[in-house]
Amino acid sequence: MMSIKNSILLLAAVFFISSCNSPSTEENTPLVTEAISDPLPSWNDGASKQSIIDFIEATTTEGSSEYVAVGDRIATFDNDGNLWSEQPYYFQLQFAFDRVKELASEHPDWSGDPLMAAAIGGDVEKVFSFGEHGLIKIVMASHSGMTEEEFNEVVLNWINTARHPKTNLLYKEMVYQPMLEVLDYFRANGFKTFIVSGGGIDFMRPWSEEVYGIPSEQVIGSSIKSKFELVDGKGTIIKLPELDFIDDKEGKPVGIHQYIGKRPIAAFGNSDGDLQMLQYADGSPGRSLQVYVHHTDAEREFAYDRGSPIGGFDKGWDYATENGWTVVDMKNDWKKIFPKD
Amino acid sequence: MMSIKNSILLLAAVFFISSCNSPSTEENTPLVTEAISDPLPSWNDGASKQSIIDFIEATTTEGSSEYVAVGDRIATFDNDGNLWSEQPYYFQLQFAFDRVKELASEHPDWSGDPLMAAAIGGDVEKVFSFGEHGLIKIVMASHSGMTEEEFNEVVLNWINTARHPKTNLLYKEMVYQPMLEVLDYFRANGFKTFIVSGGGIDFMRPWSEEVYGIPSEQVIGSSIKSKFELVDGKGTIIKLPELDFIDDKEGKPVGIHQYIGKRPIAAFGNSDGDLQMLQYADGSPGRSLQVYVHHTDAEREFAYDRGSPIGGFDKGWDYATENGWTVVDMKNDWKKIFPKD
Numbered sequence: 001m002m003s004i005k006n007s008i009l010l011l012a013a014v015f016f017i018s019s020c021n022s023p024s025t026e027e028n029t030p031l032v033t034e035a036i037s038d039p040l041p042s043w044n045d046g047a048s049k050q051s052i053i054d055f056i057e058a059t060t061t062e063g064s065s066e067y068v069a070v071g072d073r074i075a076t077f078d079n080d081g082n083l084w085s086e087q088p089y090y091f092q093l094q095f096a097f098d099r100v101k102e103l104a105s106e107h108p109d110w111s112g113d114p115l116m117a118a119a120i121g122g123d124v125e126k127v128f129s130f131g132e133h134g135l136i137k138i139v140m141a142s143h144s145g146m147t148e149e150e151f152n153e154v155v156l157n158w159i160n161t162a163r164h165p166k167t168n169l170l171y172k173e174m175v176y177q178p179m180l181e182v183l184d185y186f187r188a189n190g191f192k193t194f195i196v197s198g199g200g201i202d203f204m205r206p207w208s209e210e211v212y213g214i215p216s217e218q219v220i221g222s223s224i225k226s227k228f229e230l231v232d233g234k235g236t237i238i239k240l241p242e243l244d245f246i247d248d249k250e251g252k253p254v255g256i257h258q259y260i261g262k263r264p265i266a267a268f269g270n271s272d273g274d275l276q277m278l279q280y281a282d283g284s285p286g287r288s289l290q291v292y293v294h295h296t297d298a299e300r301e302f303a304y305d306r307g308s309p310i311g312g313f314d315k316g317w318d319y320a321t322e323n324g325w326t327v328v329d330m331k332n333d334w335k336k337i338f339p340k341d
Numbered sequence: 342m343m344s345i346k347n348s349i350l351l352l353a354a355v356f357f358i359s360s361c362n363s364p365s366t367e368e369n370t371p372l373v374t375e376a377i378s379d380p381l382p383s384w385n386d387g388a389s390k391q392s393i394i395d396f397i398e399a400t401t402t403e404g405s406s407e408y409v410a411v412g413d414r415i416a417t418f419d420n421d422g423n424l425w426s427e428q429p430y431y432f433q434l435q436f437a438f439d440r441v442k443e444l445a446s447e448h449p450d451w452s453g454d455p456l457m458a459a460a461i462g463g464d465v466e467k468v469f470s471f472g473e474h475g476l477i478k479i480v481m482a483s484h485s486g487m488t489e490e491e492f493n494e495v496v497l498n499w500i501n502t503a504r505h506p507k508t509n510l511l512y513k514e515m516v517y518q519p520m521l522e523v524l525d526y527f528r529a530n531g532f533k534t535f536i537v538s539g540g541g542i543d544f545m546r547p548w549s550e551e552v553y554g555i556p557s558e559q560v561i562g563s564s565i566k567s568k569f570e571l572v573d574g575k576g577t578i579i580k581l582p583e584l585d586f587i588d589d590k591e592g593k594p595v596g597i598h599q600y601i602g603k604r605p606i607a608a609f610g611n612s613d614g615d616l617q618m619l620q621y622a623d624g625s626p627g628r629s630l631q632v633y634v635h636h637t638d639a640e641r642e643f644a645y646d647r648g649s650p651i652g653g654f655d656k657g658w659d660y661a662t663e664n665g666w667t668v669v670d671m672k673n674d675w676k677k678i679f680p681k682d
Contacts, residue, residue, distance in 0.1 A: 226595055227595065228617055250568070252569075253578060257567055258585075262558070266379070279571065280576040326591070
């Protein structure tokens with residue numbers, strides 16, 4: 001039987017791309033009120049924070065030799081592990097499990113299927129033992145066969161009620177306050193902010209505006225196919241149980257080219273799956289910014305990097321070090337992790 | 342040998358989707374200065390203009406029962422024949438021919454290939470006689486094998502210099518002034534405007550902002566595949582000679598779902614290739630607007646509809662009539678066609 005660790009690795013081939021220590025939600029230290037002029041109040045002063053501020057000032061100050069026209073101010077952000085947490089496994093996977101449980105009564109045949117029975121019973125380890133094939137089957141069972149509106153409603157219901165097993169926070173509350181400030185800071189300086197995630201595009205879009213201030217058309221992710229047909233005379237999009245595009249690794253720049261059509265000049269990620277996106281931004285002829293978020297805080301969030309089955313950070317870390325990219329140390333660079341901290 | 346008419350039909354399967362009368366650029370009647378409050382000064386008063394104004398007022402007036410939140414104000418526009426002309430054949434096809442001529446010296450082997458030799462020699466009828474296969478070959482030869490930046494430069498050079506054989510206008514000057522006003526009017530009322538075209542996405546993006554005020558990330562179109570690789574250590578997107586997505590007919594709502602993730606509430610087109618996009622908007626639970634531009638002006642532009650190999654308007658016209666959609670009569674509804682008229 002395949003271990004959970006090895007099985008999770010296979011997720012990269014599905015929708016959920018890229019060690020868990022025990023998390024904690026203690027620490028609620030009241031923050032010193034920052035000067036209003038500080039665009040990144042949840043960031044401690046230091047090289048990471050300064051690299052972001054320097055980049056914004058260089059590219060947006062008229063007369064600067066590195067000034068960039070507003071239309072070319074494109075910044076891309078990975079989601080899992082970069083804007084919100086991703087442990088003990090991608091949140092979208094929990095959504096898929098919950099969804100399969102909900103649908104079980106409509107599918108009596110599932111009880112005779114060892115994989116689906118394990119998913120319904122919440123036996124995650126057993127589900128992972130079926131490998132990639134099993135995970136694809138669960139994603140398809142939970143994400144297709146509906147209209148786009150029906151799926152949006154299911155996702156919204158989940159994101160507004162489901163809670164993380166360790167923190168008891170809503171999943172949408174497990175977003176990183178310092179990164180929300182980065183998004184605001186970039187937008188206030190004329191940048192368009194995009195999510196570029198290995199996660200499912202249809203899973204993120206219904207709540208990306210509320211949670212991140214990023215409208216659905218600025219969300220890029222992995223996708224399944226869909227078809228158009230008239231249902232009772234009404235034009236309708238129906239989601240199909242067939243993979244379309246995997247937005248991970250080399251897929252990230254390809255997805256950016258497809259959806260945006262411009263090279264980003266700033267890119268933020270946290271794992272090897274983001275390396276090519278950061279290299280793409282790095283290939284910009286002018287000033288660019290590459291930031292890796294390094295999960296170093298076992299106390300307030302999770303600590304993991306090399307060899308982690310989710311959010312593995314090996315090649316990316318080496319490349320970042322060799323090329324002088326910014327590597328954020330969550331424990332030391334961030335005053336708080338989640339907005340409710 | 343296949344006729345030009347039949348051959349052009351095959352274009353639908355390539356990049357250029359959707360009877361030419363002799364065009365004319367005469368008529369330069371000076372316009373009466375419109376009241377500043379008229380958002381559509383190049384439109385004659387009438388049912389078409391009023392349907393657009395009524396829609397905007399209903400969906401953007403707070404307190405209206407049909408009010409739509411800003412984030413859901415999505416309007417989609419076909420390009421060829423809806424925002425700019427498309428006769429005697431899609432302008433992108435002329436671009437492809439011109440490009441093949443430019444590249445000929447680098448490809449001495451082409452002279453021995455009857456198809457490529459015909460394209461180089463400008464024998465359009467002969468090129469069409471090779472059918473779909475030949476057109477795909479010419480598109481691939483002219484649109485791939487370059488980085489994205491190289492292709493953008495080639496397109497920009499063409500769009501800023503190439504002139505239409507009949508009007509002698511730059512192709513980018515053959516955009517419809519009344520539709521430019523519609524784009525502005527929608528944006529001034531909180532709508533996001535998107536191009537949704539059967540034409541090539543990479544061909545439109547370099548100039549869509551300048552010509553239409555639509556940024557590249559709001560352009561959806563047919564696409565070829567691309568790959569990412571490090572070239573001399575620099576992250577680079579390279580365009581491949583392989584079709585990816587055909588954004589026509591049922592493909593238009595699918596493309597909208599993929600790129601935008603929201604159902605448009607207003608859609609503008611001119612041919613049967615746009616029918617499904619308009620049906621998709623029509624399926625909106627609230628107020629929506631469907632507009633077809635009917636090419637009725639042989640004098641100032643071109644007149645064509647049923648049975649036209651380019652911009653054929655049969656099923657769409659019938660459906661529009663049966664469902665009470667707006668059908669714009671270019672000859673009678675528009676005071677001018679092109680900005681320079």
